[in-house]
Structure formats: C-alpha cells, structure tokens
Amino acid sequence: MPLLEVLHAADKPLPAERKRAFMADMLTIFREVLGTPPGRLRVVIHHLPPDDTTDELMDRGAKSG
Numbered sequence: 001m002p003l004l005e006v007l008h009a010a011d012k013p014l015p016a017e018r019k020r021a022f023m024a025d026m027l028t029i030f031r032e033v034l035g036t037p038p039g040r041l042r043v044v045i046h047h048l049p050p051d052d053t054t055d056e057l058m059d060r061g062a063k064s065g
Contacts (some may be wrong), residue, residue, distance in 0.1 A: 002036055006045045013047035 008014055014022070021055055023043045030036040 001041055001042060002030065002034075003042045003044065004030070006043070007048055009048040009050060009053045011050060014045065019045050034050055 006022070022045070026043050027038075027041055031038065031043045
C-alpha cells in the first residue's frame with residue numbers, strides 16, 4: 001500500500017480543510033499518474049514546529065553573523 005508522508009514545517013499546523021484538500025489532490029494525482037487504485041493510498045501529514053527544523057538555526061545564525 002503506497003504511503004505519502006508530508007512534513008509541514010511552520011509555526012502553526014495546517015487547518016483541517018487545507019489538509020483534506022491537499023489529500024484529495026494527492027489521491028487524484030496518484031490515481032491518474034501512477035495508476036494507484038482508489039482506497040490504496042495513505043496520506044500522513046506531520047506538523048513540525050520551526051524549532052524542530054534547521055530554519056530556526058539558520059535564522060539565528062544569519063542574525064548573529
């Protein structure tokens with residue numbers, strides 16, 4: 001079973017309606033492009049706060065340098 005894992009790095013998680021819209025688009029793309037049968041693709045969206053990414057580290061470095 002195909003699994004699409006999305007890591008979303010931002011201050012706030014995506015609203016539920018944006019997640020649903022993204023997932024619907026991915027289901028369509030996987031079906032049309034890869035031939036994935038309906039009901040086979042699983043989509044997981046993880047929210048990563050900026051302090052769990054290099055963004056904050058790089059921002060801090062740019063401000064101090």
